[in-house]
Amino acid sequence: MSSLSIRLPGLNLKNPVMPASGCFGFGREFSQLYDLSLLGAIMVKATTPEPRFGNPTPRVAETPGGMLNAIGLQNPGLEKVYHEELPWLEQFDVPIIANIAGSTEDDYVKVAEQLSKAPNVHALELNISCPNVKTGGIAFGTDPEMARTLTKKVKEVSDVPVYVKLSPNVSDIVKIAKAVEDGGADGLTMINTLLGMRIDLMTGQPILANKTGGLSGPSVKPVAIRMIYEVSQYVSIPIIGMGGIQSAEDVIEFFLAGASAAAVGTQNFVDPFVCPKIIDELPELVTRLGADHISELTGRSWKKHERLAYYRP
Amino acid sequence: MITQEVCTVVSNRQIADSIYAMVLSGNITDAMDQPGQFVHVKVADGLDPLLRRPISIASINKEDRSFMIVYRKQGKGTSLLAEKQSGMTVDVLGPLGNGFPAAEVKPGQTAILIGGGVGVPPMYELAKQLARNGVKVISVIGFQSEGAVFFEQELARFGAVYVTTADGTYGRKGFVTDILGDLGTTADFVFACGPTPMLRAIENGQYGAKTYLSLEERMGCGIGACFACVCHTKEDPKGFSYKKVCSDGPVFQAGEVVI
Ligand SMILES: Cc1cc2nc3c(=O)[nH]c(=O)nc-3n(C[C@H](O)[C@H](O)[C@H](O)COP(=O)(O)OP(=O)(O)OC[C@H]3O[C@@H](n4cnc5c(N)ncnc54)[C@H](O)[C@@H]3O)c2cc1C
Ligand SMILES: Cc1cc2nc3c(=O)[nH]c(=O)nc-3n(C[C@H](O)[C@H](O)[C@H](O)COP(=O)(O)O)c2cc1C
Ligand code: FES
Numbered sequence: 001m002s003s004l005s006i007r008l009p010g011l012n013l014k015n016p017v018m019p020a021s022g023c024f025g026f027g028r029e030f031s032q033l034y035d036l037s038l039l040g041a042i043m044v045k046a047t048t049p050e051p052r053f054g055n056p057t058p059r060v061a062e063t064p065g066g067m068l069n070a071i072g073l074q075n076p077g078l079e080k081v082y083h084e085e086l087p088w089l090e091q092f093d094v095p096i097i098a099n100i101a102g103s104t105e106d107d108y109v110k111v112a113e114q115l116s117k118a119p120n121v122h123a124l125e126l127n128i129s130c131p132n133v134k135t136g137g138i139a140f141g142t143d144p145e146m147a148r149t150l151t152k153k154v155k156e157v158s159d160v161p162v163y164v165k166l167s168p169n170v171s172d173i174v175k176i177a178k179a180v181e182d183g184g185a186d187g188l189t190m191i192n193t194l195l196g197m198r199i200d201l202m203t204g205q206p207i208l209a210n211k212t213g214g215l216s217g218p219s220v221k222p223v224a225i226r227m228i229y230e231v232s233q234y235v236s237i238p239i240i241g242m243g244g245i246q247s248a249e250d251v252i253e254f255f256l257a258g259a260s261a262a263a264v265g266t267q268n269f270v271d272p273f274v275c276p277k278i279i280d281e282l283p284e285l286v287t288r289l290g291a292d293h294i295s296e297l298t299g300r301s302w303k304k305h306e307r308l309a310y311y312r313p
Numbered sequence: 314m315i316t317q318e319v320c321t322v323v324s325n326r327q328i329a330d331s332i333y334a335m336v337l338s339g340n341i342t343d344a345m346d347q348p349g350q351f352v353h354v355k356v357a358d359g360l361d362p363l364l365r366r367p368i369s370i371a372s373i374n375k376e377d378r379s380f381m382i383v384y385r386k387q388g389k390g391t392s393l394l395a396e397k398q399s400g401m402t403v404d405v406l407g408p409l410g411n412g413f414p415a416a417e418v419k420p421g422q423t424a425i426l427i428g429g430g431v432g433v434p435p436m437y438e439l440a441k442q443l444a445r446n447g448v449k450v451i452s453v454i455g456f457q458s459e460g461a462v463f464f465e466q467e468l469a470r471f472g473a474v475y476v477t478t479a480d481g482t483y484g485r486k487g488f489v490t491d492i493l494g495d496l497g498t499t500a501d502f503v504f505a506c507g508p509t510p511m512l513r514a515i516e517n518g519q520y521g522a523k524t525y526l527s528l529e530e531r532m533g534c535g536i537g538a539c540f541a542c543v544c545h546t547k548e549d550p551k552g553f554s555y556k557k558v559c560s561d562g563p564v565f566q567a568g569e570v571v572i
Binding site for chain 2: 022023024025028029030032033045051052053054057058059060061062064065066067069071074076077217218219266268269270271272273
């Protein structure tokens with residue numbers, strides 16, 4: 001057995017590495033570069049009930065070691081994703097995690113119900129953490145009660161396990177995590193982007209047309225690691241970790257913090273071959289760390305110790 | 314086919330005020346055909362700048378497997394690029410996007426090539442390919458001032474060249490559109506690359522039977538996956554239909570997208 005194959009609710013993965021939602025479209029572009037069947041899974045772009053154009057441009061701005069984006073959930077809408085994008089992905093031997101977004105509870109429920117019926121969708125990722133849309137999104141991700149109720153409603157209609165994607169833009173991440181666990185979530189994915197802004201010295205105005213955007217890339221990694229370290233000790237559902245991953249070493253760091261799988265976002269833009277590269281390099285690294293299997297590393301940073309004594313939810 | 318390759322810098326020299334021409338060699342050249350396509354360049358190994366920079370392919374040399382990019386030293390990324398010396402390496406992803414449809418122009422037809430500032434570079438390879446096919450090439454290139462002028466002689470090898478400068482220090486004072494109004498010829502094809510106001514003026518001016526424009530937008534991936542670079546289509550200017558500048562463009566026929 002490979003030292004990388006893992007089992008998570010709904011997901012039986014060759015390896016724990018997958019592209020993060022919004023950074024890989026629906027796979028078509030990257031399929032010109034390498035065989036998508038190499039990937040552990042694919043988290044596809046957020047889908048809403050109706051097509052969305054998203055925000056005006058500029059939609060991206062660079063920051064040292066990172067980038068801000070304010071795409072605004074542009075997507076072709078539920079019907080097109082269900083009837084065109086997902087069937088196209090069936091040619092690859094790779095499970096799909098469908099990212100679900102919306103403005104209202106009904107939006108989420110509608111998309112979840114239909115996408116969970118697609119044969120290659122093995123799990124849903126409930127995006128309650130997009131900072132770039134005016135309604136919905138992050139509102140659900142910052143209010144524990146709303147997050148719990150939404151998770152419960154989506155669980156009721158979904159044919160596949162539901163992972164909830166957490167926002168780092170909260171003061172108490174554990175509280176939200178426990179709320180969605182309580183709502184029946186099968187797993188967590190974290191983190192989404194951190195709300196940020198950049199201002200152009202020439203114009204004196206924010207660079208992004210949307211003014212604010214979500215920060216991603218290597219500069220957010222310590223935030224993601226800290227949050228996964230905390231959350232993984234207080235929930236019993238698995239975490240797919242993301243935020244600034246660039247290398248196999250980074251993936252290991254996420255495992256040590258408490259993740260059970262890892263997703264790569266922004267780095268796909270910097271090095272489009274990053275996912276297969278990491279998958280190649282991981283086995284040796286796992287061996288070097290004295291493990292037979294990567295899953296042994298999950299939470300190693302805290303498992304030897306008592307629970308965090310200072311933490312008061 | 315899109316490939317990623319660590320290319321070797323053959324030369325990197327300043328050719329005008331803040332303008333540099335870099336020749337890179339690598340097998341990636343084999344896949345380069347269309348003028349107007351671009352490469353996505355990683356200018357530094359570390360974390361800053363993180364993202365790649367889109368730069369047009371200015372010239373392709375299949376024999377020695379090299380290509381040229383011409384860029385303005387502007388911000389962090391292009392300043393680092395300007396420091397590269399021959400023998401050093403640059404990580405290149407490409408060729409990307411859809412370029413100018415040079416093959417659509419028939420021998421004997423007339424094409425006007427319009428470049429503004431760092432929109433001039435892709436016109437060089439385009440002029441080369443068109444002239445090779447027996448197309449009559451007229452180049453109209455505009456710059457800020459005399460010191461910024463480049464590629465006048467290079468383009469003159471393929472046909473007449475008209476130069477404008479905004480401050481009148483070289484060539485005709487004004488903008489490329491001032492020349493176009495006076496040329497009197499209606500071209501079969503107009504190809505343009507440059508600042509957005511220039512492209513709008515060219516679209517409105519209808520200087521040729523068919524007009525193709527190369528657009529710029531801030532990019533993330535450069536390959537069509539991240540939705541950073543979208544624009545609306547003309548037929549549905551407020552709706553959901555869109556084109557991605559990186560993978561559907563950067564060259565669009567006039568009237569196809571909202572600029
Ligand atoms: C298809 C295409 C072809 C291009 N071809 C050329 C060329 O041949 N020669 C040339 O000099 N320039 C070209 N540009 C513009 C070039 O990409 C920018 O000048 C360059 O990215 C600036 O980087 P910087 O780090 O120096 O500037 P900074 O301002 O520090 O860059 C910050 C961020 O903004 C982005 N950015 C800044 N200006 C632009 C711009 N005008 N277009 C797109 N992104 C921008 C950068 O990529 C970076 O992500 C082209 C742009 C596009 C989209
Ligand atoms: C351009 C871009 C688009 C994104 N779109 C989505 C999205 O549609 N849904 C979502 O849940 N997350 C989206 N994200 C967030 C990423 O999936 C990921 O959580 C975040 O970028 C952190 O990972 P990274 O630092 O590896 O990029 C997007 C990120 C970027 C950079
Ligand atoms: S830059 Fe990513 S879609 Fe164009």
